[in-house]
Amino acid sequence: MRILVTGSADGLGRAAADALLSAGHNVVVHARNEDRAAVLDSLADRGADLVVGDFSDxxxxRRIAAELNVRDPLDAVIHNAGVWSGQAVMPVNIIAPYLLTALLHGPQRHVYVSSGSHFAGRPSLAGVDWQGRTAGSYSDSKLFVTTLAAALARLHPELLSNAVDPGWVPTKMGGPGAPDDLDLGHQTQEWLATSDQAKALTGGGYWYHRKRQQPHSAVNDHAFQDQLLQALAEETGTPL
Structure with missing residues (x-):
């Protein structure tokens, strides 16, 4: 399978890309700039393809999506890129995965990296700064991307769309004291992107270590899903 892993220069994204390569898959790795891309040389030497671009822009x-659409078709996308704080939260954590979902041709599986923090998100679109002119709420962004995963599964049942809580793991974002298992933190994404097991061939799930969990109640609220998709379509000028 050919799989794009966004935000794969370090942390969970790099671990997923490494494991997928080792399993014999064709992997596309992503870094936000050329300096970050240099740390992916070892994966490129093993056959990984590369795209470079800042998801806050x-x-x-759009350029990355256009580049990928003229290369070999993708089978799956692990939407892993994310930031914890600052002005890039909404552009990176929800606008970028939405645009990739809307623009990429072909992927039948979409895996969105969520967070247990989404439970603290507010199911309201009032006053959201999608362009990142002010600092955004990480919890809100993860509620939105989890809702995007559920909405895509409802509206396009021919696709396998799921969200994953990787746990609080010791990455650069999670910090060295994070209590969860780093290896378990990326395995569910890989499984959903590649497995032919019956449980993995389902959509609309919110997963933690290969077990479906109940997400925030707003995630499966069809009215909220529709409001979110309408807001994202209007903001980006790109319907899903």
Missing amino acids: REAV
Whole structure:
């Protein structure tokens, strides 16, 4: 399978890309700039393809989608890229995965990396700064991307769309004291992107270590899903 892993220069994204390569898959890795891309040389030497672009810039996201659409078709995308704080939260954590979902041709599986923090998100779109002119709420962004995964599964049942809570793991974002298992933190994404097991061939799930969990109640609220998709379509000028 050919799989794009966004945000794969370090942390969970790099671990997933490494494991997928080792399993014999065709992997596309992503870094936000050329300096970050240099740390992916070892994966490129093993056959990984590479795309470079800053996901806080939606035009860079569009360029990456256009580049990928003229290369070999993708089978799956692990939407892993994310930031914890600052002005890039909404552009990177929800605008970029939305645009990639809307623009990429072919992927039948979409795996969105969520967080247990989504339970603290507010199911309201009032006053959301999608362009990142002010600092965004990480919890809100993860509620939105989890809702995007569920909405895609409802509206396009021919696709396998799921969200994953990787746990609080010791990455650069999670910090060295994070209590969860780093290896378990990326295995569910890989499984959903590649497995032919019956449980993995389902959509609309919110997963933690290969077990479906109940997400925030707003995630499966069809009215909220529709409001979110309408807001994202209007903001980006790109319908799903």
